[in-house]
Amino acid sequence: MNGFTPTDQADQASASAQLSIRNVTKVFPGKTGLVNKLTGKTSRDFVAIEDISLEIEPNTFVTIIGPSGCGKSTLLGMIAGLMPVTMGQILLNGQPIVGPGPDRGMVFQNYALMPWMTVEENIRFAIETVTPKMSPKRCDRIIKEHIQLVGLSGAERKHPHELSGGMRQRVGIARALAINPQILLMDEPFGALDALTRGFLQDEIERIWEQQRKTVIMITHSIEEALLLSDRIVMMTRGPAARVDEILEVPFPRPRNRETIDQHPAYHDLKAEMESHLFRETRAVEAARIG
Ligand SMILES: Nc1ncnc2c1ncn2[C@@H]1O[C@H](COP(=O)(O)OP(=O)(O)OP(=O)(O)O)[C@@H](O)[C@H]1O
Ligand SMILES: [Mg+2]
Numbered sequence: 001m002n003g004f005t006p007t008d009q010a011d012q013a014s015a016s017a018q019l020s021i022r023n024v025t026k027v028f029p030g031k032t033g034l035v036n037k038l039t040g041k042t043s044r045d046f047v048a049i050e051d052i053s054l055e056i057e058p059n060t061f062v063t064i065i066g067p068s069g070c071g072k073s074t075l076l077g078m079i080a081g082l083m084p085v086t087m088g089q090i091l092l093n094g095q096p097i098v099g100p101g102p103d104r105g106m107v108f109q110n111y112a113l114m115p116w117m118t119v120e121e122n123i124r125f126a127i128e129t130v131t132p133k134m135s136p137k138r139c140d141r142i143i144k145e146h147i148q149l150v151g152l153s154g155a156e157r158k159h160p161h162e163l164s165g166g167m168r169q170r171v172g173i174a175r176a177l178a179i180n181p182q183i184l185l186m187d188e189p190f191g192a193l194d195a196l197t198r199g200f201l202q203d204e205i206e207r208i209w210e211q212q213r214k215t216v217i218m219i220t221h222s223i224e225e226a227l228l229l230s231d232r233i234v235m236m237t238r239g240p241a242a243r244v245d246e247i248l249e250v251p252f253p254r255p256r257n258r259e260t261i262d263q264h265p266a267y268h269d270l271k272a273e274m275e276s277h278l279f280r281e282t283r284a285v286e287a288a289r290i291g
Helices: 006-011 034-039 072-080 119-130 136-149 165-178 195-212 223-229 267-290
Strands: 019-028 046-056 061-065 087-092 104-107 183-187 215-219 232-236 244-249
Touching: 019 072, 046 072, 046 087, 046 244, 061 072, 061 223, 072 104, 072 183, 072 215, 104 165, 119 136, 119 165, 136 165, 165 183, 165 195, 195 223, 223 267, 232 267, 244 267
Parallel strands: 061 215, 061 232, 104 183, 183 215
Antiparallel strands: 019 046, 019 087, 232 244
Protein backbone atom coordinates (compact mmCIF):
# COMPACT_ATOMS: atom_id res chain seq x y z
CA MET A 1 0.00 0.00 0.00
CA ASN A 2 1.50 3.31 -1.08
CA GLY A 3 -0.99 5.58 0.56
CA PHE A 4 -1.90 6.75 3.99
CA THR A 5 -5.30 7.58 5.31
CA PRO A 6 -6.66 11.10 5.64
CA THR A 7 -6.93 10.52 9.39
CA ASP A 8 -3.19 9.79 9.57
CA GLN A 9 -2.62 13.00 7.69
CA ALA A 10 -4.96 15.04 9.86
CA ASP A 11 -3.11 13.69 12.89
CA GLN A 12 0.10 15.03 11.39
CA ALA A 13 -1.56 18.46 10.93
CA SER A 14 1.61 20.45 11.01
CA ALA A 15 2.54 24.06 11.19
CA SER A 16 4.18 23.63 7.78
CA ALA A 17 0.84 23.11 6.00
CA GLN A 18 0.03 25.93 3.61
CA LEU A 19 -3.57 24.90 3.24
CA SER A 20 -5.46 23.15 6.04
CA ILE A 21 -8.86 21.71 5.32
CA ARG A 22 -10.30 20.82 8.71
CA ASN A 23 -13.42 18.70 9.16
CA VAL A 24 -15.16 20.43 6.27
CA THR A 25 -18.77 19.57 5.50
CA LYS A 26 -20.84 21.16 2.75
CA VAL A 27 -24.62 21.05 2.85
CA PHE A 28 -26.67 22.51 0.02
CA PRO A 29 -29.97 23.61 1.59
CA GLY A 30 -33.21 22.25 0.17
CA LYS A 31 -35.60 24.66 -1.47
CA THR A 32 -38.29 25.88 0.83
CA GLY A 33 -41.40 28.05 0.91
CA LEU A 34 -42.69 29.45 -2.35
CA VAL A 35 -40.55 27.20 -4.57
CA ASN A 36 -42.08 24.11 -2.94
CA LYS A 37 -45.57 25.47 -3.42
CA LEU A 38 -44.89 26.21 -7.07
CA THR A 39 -43.33 22.83 -7.90
CA GLY A 40 -45.38 20.77 -5.46
CA LYS A 41 -42.15 19.02 -4.45
CA THR A 42 -40.39 19.05 -1.16
CA SER A 43 -36.63 19.03 -1.28
CA ARG A 44 -34.30 18.09 1.52
CA ASP A 45 -30.93 19.46 2.47
CA PHE A 46 -28.17 17.72 0.52
CA VAL A 47 -24.93 16.80 2.25
CA ALA A 48 -22.42 16.94 -0.60
CA ILE A 49 -19.21 16.35 1.34
CA GLU A 50 -18.79 15.39 4.96
CA ASP A 51 -15.98 15.87 7.42
CA ILE A 52 -13.08 16.17 5.00
CA SER A 53 -9.66 16.93 6.44
CA LEU A 54 -6.53 17.48 4.37
CA GLU A 55 -3.22 19.17 5.01
CA ILE A 56 -1.43 20.49 1.94
CA GLU A 57 2.24 21.44 2.16
CA PRO A 58 3.75 24.24 0.06
CA ASN A 59 5.10 23.41 -3.40
CA THR A 60 3.08 20.22 -3.69
CA PHE A 61 1.12 19.13 -6.72
CA VAL A 62 -2.09 17.55 -5.49
CA THR A 63 -4.76 16.00 -7.67
CA ILE A 64 -8.27 15.12 -6.58
CA ILE A 65 -9.95 12.17 -8.24
CA GLY A 66 -13.34 10.60 -7.56
CA PRO A 67 -16.59 9.55 -9.23
CA SER A 68 -18.64 12.13 -11.07
CA GLY A 69 -20.82 14.21 -8.76
CA CYS A 70 -18.92 13.30 -5.58
CA GLY A 71 -18.10 16.90 -4.66
CA LYS A 72 -14.69 17.66 -6.17
CA SER A 73 -15.73 21.01 -7.67
CA THR A 74 -17.56 21.84 -4.45
CA LEU A 75 -14.36 21.30 -2.47
CA LEU A 76 -12.30 23.36 -4.92
CA GLY A 77 -14.96 26.09 -4.94
CA MET A 78 -14.70 26.36 -1.16
CA ILE A 79 -10.89 26.55 -1.33
CA ALA A 80 -11.26 29.29 -3.98
CA GLY A 81 -13.63 31.09 -1.60
CA LEU A 82 -16.42 31.03 -4.18
CA MET A 83 -18.80 29.29 -1.77
CA PRO A 84 -18.88 29.06 2.02
CA VAL A 85 -18.19 25.91 4.04
CA THR A 86 -21.15 24.72 6.09
CA MET A 87 -19.09 23.23 8.92
CA GLY A 88 -15.38 23.11 9.58
CA GLN A 89 -12.66 25.46 8.39
CA ILE A 90 -10.28 26.02 5.52
CA LEU A 91 -7.12 27.86 6.50
CA LEU A 92 -4.57 29.37 4.16
CA ASN A 93 -1.31 30.07 6.01
CA GLY A 94 -3.28 29.77 9.24
CA GLN A 95 -5.97 32.30 8.22
CA PRO A 96 -9.56 31.25 7.47
CA ILE A 97 -10.62 31.64 3.85
CA VAL A 98 -13.60 33.97 3.68
CA GLY A 99 -13.77 34.72 -0.04
CA PRO A 100 -11.77 34.75 -3.26
CA GLY A 101 -8.31 36.33 -3.08
CA PRO A 102 -5.19 37.01 -5.14
CA ASP A 103 -3.41 34.24 -3.25
CA ARG A 104 -5.42 31.70 -5.24
CA GLY A 105 -5.59 31.52 -9.04
CA MET A 106 -8.35 29.46 -10.62
CA VAL A 107 -8.40 27.70 -13.98
CA PHE A 108 -11.91 26.68 -15.01
CA GLN A 109 -12.88 23.76 -17.21
CA ASN A 110 -14.90 25.98 -19.54
CA TYR A 111 -12.07 28.56 -19.80
CA ALA A 112 -14.27 31.44 -18.50
CA LEU A 113 -12.51 34.07 -20.63
CA MET A 114 -14.05 37.46 -21.42
CA PRO A 115 -15.12 36.98 -25.06
CA TRP A 116 -14.83 40.66 -25.96
CA MET A 117 -11.26 40.94 -24.73
CA THR A 118 -8.10 39.83 -26.52
CA VAL A 119 -5.65 37.35 -25.00
CA GLU A 120 -3.56 40.24 -23.72
CA GLU A 121 -6.58 42.09 -22.33
CA ASN A 122 -7.91 39.02 -20.53
CA ILE A 123 -4.61 38.66 -18.68
CA ARG A 124 -4.31 42.42 -18.07
CA PHE A 125 -7.81 42.51 -16.60
CA ALA A 126 -6.90 39.82 -14.05
CA ILE A 127 -3.68 41.60 -13.04
CA GLU A 128 -5.35 45.01 -12.78
CA THR A 129 -8.17 43.58 -10.69
CA VAL A 130 -5.74 42.11 -8.20
CA THR A 131 -3.07 44.86 -8.32
CA PRO A 132 -4.74 48.08 -9.51
CA LYS A 133 -1.70 50.20 -8.69
CA MET A 134 0.82 48.23 -10.73
CA SER A 135 2.71 50.40 -13.23
CA PRO A 136 1.61 49.83 -16.85
CA LYS A 137 5.20 48.97 -17.77
CA ARG A 138 5.46 46.22 -15.16
CA CYS A 139 2.01 44.94 -16.11
CA ASP A 140 3.06 44.75 -19.79
CA ARG A 141 6.17 42.82 -18.83
CA ILE A 142 4.20 40.29 -16.75
CA ILE A 143 1.67 39.81 -19.56
CA LYS A 144 4.45 39.21 -22.06
CA GLU A 145 6.25 36.75 -19.78
CA HIS A 146 3.13 34.72 -19.18
CA ILE A 147 2.11 34.67 -22.82
CA GLN A 148 5.57 33.29 -23.56
CA LEU A 149 5.38 30.84 -20.67
CA VAL A 150 2.28 29.16 -22.07
CA GLY A 151 3.48 29.34 -25.67
CA LEU A 152 0.98 31.89 -27.00
CA SER A 153 3.38 34.45 -28.47
CA GLY A 154 1.85 35.81 -31.65
CA ALA A 155 -1.73 35.39 -30.41
CA GLU A 156 -1.72 38.42 -28.08
CA ARG A 157 -4.31 40.38 -30.06
CA LYS A 158 -6.65 37.49 -30.82
CA HIS A 159 -10.07 37.13 -29.22
CA PRO A 160 -11.17 33.85 -27.60
CA HIS A 161 -13.40 32.91 -30.57
CA GLU A 162 -10.31 32.99 -32.80
CA LEU A 163 -8.50 30.44 -30.61
CA SER A 164 -8.67 26.64 -30.39
CA GLY A 165 -9.78 25.00 -27.12
CA GLY A 166 -6.18 24.23 -26.21
CA MET A 167 -5.15 27.85 -26.83
CA ARG A 168 -8.05 29.15 -24.74
CA GLN A 169 -7.01 26.94 -21.89
CA ARG A 170 -3.46 28.28 -22.20
CA VAL A 171 -4.89 31.78 -21.75
CA GLY A 172 -6.76 30.51 -18.70
CA ILE A 173 -3.52 29.13 -17.25
CA ALA A 174 -1.53 32.30 -18.11
CA ARG A 175 -4.23 34.45 -16.53
CA ALA A 176 -4.27 32.39 -13.33
CA LEU A 177 -0.46 32.42 -13.04
CA ALA A 178 -0.04 36.11 -13.97
CA ILE A 179 -1.50 37.23 -10.64
CA ASN A 180 1.32 35.24 -8.99
CA PRO A 181 -0.94 33.22 -6.69
CA GLN A 182 0.41 31.05 -3.90
CA ILE A 183 -1.90 28.26 -4.97
CA LEU A 184 -3.11 27.33 -8.43
CA LEU A 185 -6.55 25.67 -8.47
CA MET A 186 -7.57 23.80 -11.61
CA ASP A 187 -10.95 22.15 -12.16
CA GLU A 188 -10.54 19.53 -14.89
CA PRO A 189 -8.49 21.97 -16.95
CA PHE A 190 -8.00 19.58 -19.87
CA GLY A 191 -11.35 17.79 -19.73
CA ALA A 192 -12.74 19.33 -22.89
CA LEU A 193 -9.63 18.84 -25.04
CA ASP A 194 -8.72 16.15 -27.54
CA ALA A 195 -6.16 13.58 -26.39
CA LEU A 196 -3.20 15.07 -28.28
CA THR A 197 -3.76 18.64 -27.08
CA ARG A 198 -4.39 17.33 -23.61
CA GLY A 199 -1.09 15.45 -23.58
CA PHE A 200 0.72 18.50 -24.89
CA LEU A 201 -0.75 20.76 -22.21
CA GLN A 202 0.01 18.21 -19.48
CA ASP A 203 3.65 18.35 -20.55
CA GLU A 204 3.49 22.15 -20.46
CA ILE A 205 2.05 22.10 -16.94
CA GLU A 206 4.81 19.70 -15.86
CA ARG A 207 7.41 22.06 -17.37
CA ILE A 208 5.88 25.18 -15.78
CA TRP A 209 5.59 23.39 -12.45
CA GLU A 210 9.28 22.49 -12.63
CA GLN A 211 10.06 26.20 -13.06
CA GLN A 212 7.70 27.64 -10.48
CA ARG A 213 6.92 24.82 -8.01
CA LYS A 214 3.70 26.47 -6.93
CA THR A 215 1.22 24.55 -4.87
CA VAL A 216 -1.32 23.14 -7.29
CA ILE A 217 -4.66 21.49 -6.56
CA MET A 218 -6.11 19.97 -9.69
CA ILE A 219 -9.25 17.93 -10.29
CA THR A 220 -9.04 15.28 -12.94
CA HIS A 221 -10.85 12.16 -14.14
CA SER A 222 -7.69 10.81 -15.74
CA ILE A 223 -5.59 8.32 -13.78
CA GLU A 224 -2.63 8.75 -16.15
CA GLU A 225 -2.79 12.53 -15.85
CA ALA A 226 -2.80 12.31 -12.04
CA LEU A 227 0.17 9.91 -12.06
CA LEU A 228 2.14 12.09 -14.48
CA LEU A 229 1.68 15.34 -12.60
CA SER A 230 1.06 14.78 -8.91
CA ASP A 231 3.00 14.38 -5.73
CA ARG A 232 -0.18 13.28 -4.00
CA ILE A 233 -3.46 11.93 -5.22
CA VAL A 234 -6.54 12.44 -3.07
CA MET A 235 -9.15 9.80 -3.81
CA MET A 236 -12.70 10.78 -2.84
CA THR A 237 -15.56 8.39 -2.20
CA ARG A 238 -18.90 8.69 -3.94
CA GLY A 239 -21.45 11.17 -2.61
CA PRO A 240 -23.67 12.08 -0.93
CA ALA A 241 -21.59 12.80 2.14
CA ALA A 242 -18.41 12.13 0.17
CA ARG A 243 -15.20 11.67 2.13
CA VAL A 244 -11.53 11.30 1.36
CA ASP A 245 -10.91 7.59 1.06
CA GLU A 246 -7.17 7.51 0.71
CA ILE A 247 -4.24 9.69 -0.27
CA LEU A 248 -1.58 8.18 -2.51
CA GLU A 249 2.01 9.37 -2.52
CA VAL A 250 3.47 9.44 -6.03
CA PRO A 251 7.18 8.71 -5.75
CA PHE A 252 8.33 9.22 -9.35
CA PRO A 253 11.36 11.48 -9.74
CA ARG A 254 11.05 14.76 -11.65
CA PRO A 255 11.21 15.98 -14.30
CA ARG A 256 8.80 13.32 -15.46
CA ASN A 257 8.44 11.97 -18.91
CA ARG A 258 5.22 10.40 -20.17
CA GLU A 259 7.18 7.98 -22.36
CA THR A 260 9.12 6.43 -19.50
CA ILE A 261 7.04 7.02 -16.39
CA ASP A 262 5.37 3.61 -16.56
CA GLN A 263 8.76 1.94 -16.19
CA HIS A 264 8.89 3.03 -12.56
CA PRO A 265 8.35 -0.03 -10.32
CA ALA A 266 5.46 1.63 -8.44
CA TYR A 267 3.56 2.81 -11.53
CA HIS A 268 1.38 -0.21 -12.19
CA ASP A 269 0.49 -0.79 -8.53
CA LEU A 270 -0.58 2.82 -8.11
CA LYS A 271 -2.56 2.71 -11.33
CA ALA A 272 -4.29 -0.54 -10.32
CA GLU A 273 -5.17 0.90 -6.92
CA MET A 274 -6.73 3.99 -8.49
CA GLU A 275 -8.61 1.93 -11.05
CA SER A 276 -10.09 -0.33 -8.40
CA HIS A 277 -11.06 2.67 -6.25
CA LEU A 278 -12.82 4.41 -9.14
CA PHE A 279 -14.44 1.19 -10.32
CA ARG A 280 -15.74 0.37 -6.83
CA GLU A 281 -17.11 3.86 -6.20
CA THR A 282 -18.65 4.26 -9.64
CA ARG A 283 -20.25 0.82 -9.45
CA ALA A 284 -21.78 1.74 -6.08
CA VAL A 285 -23.20 4.95 -7.59
CA GLU A 286 -24.77 2.91 -10.40
CA ALA A 287 -26.13 0.32 -7.95
CA ALA A 288 -27.75 3.09 -5.87
CA ARG A 289 -29.23 4.64 -9.02
CA ILE A 290 -30.75 1.38 -10.28
CA GLY A 291 -31.77 -0.06 -6.91
N1 LIG B 1 -25.40 24.85 -5.90
C1 LIG B 1 -25.78 23.58 -5.64
N2 LIG B 1 -26.98 23.32 -5.09
C2 LIG B 1 -27.37 22.07 -4.80
N3 LIG B 1 -26.60 20.96 -5.04
C3 LIG B 1 -25.40 21.16 -5.60
C4 LIG B 1 -24.91 22.48 -5.94
N4 LIG B 1 -23.67 22.35 -6.49
C5 LIG B 1 -23.41 21.02 -6.49
N5 LIG B 1 -24.43 20.32 -5.97
C6 LIG B 1 -24.49 18.86 -5.78
O1 LIG B 1 -23.36 18.47 -5.00
C7 LIG B 1 -22.82 17.26 -5.51
C8 LIG B 1 -21.36 17.48 -5.85
O2 LIG B 1 -21.27 18.31 -6.99
P1 LIG B 1 -19.87 18.68 -7.65
O3 LIG B 1 -20.14 19.55 -8.81
O4 LIG B 1 -18.97 19.20 -6.59
O5 LIG B 1 -19.35 17.24 -8.12
P2 LIG B 1 -18.03 16.84 -8.93
O6 LIG B 1 -17.34 15.79 -8.14
O7 LIG B 1 -17.28 18.06 -9.28
O8 LIG B 1 -18.66 16.17 -10.23
P3 LIG B 1 -18.07 16.08 -11.75
O9 LIG B 1 -16.95 15.09 -11.70
O10 LIG B 1 -19.23 15.56 -12.53
O11 LIG B 1 -17.64 17.47 -12.14
C9 LIG B 1 -23.67 16.85 -6.70
O12 LIG B 1 -24.61 15.90 -6.26
C10 LIG B 1 -24.35 18.13 -7.11
O13 LIG B 1 -25.61 17.87 -7.66
MG1 LIG C 1 -16.81 19.00 -11.10
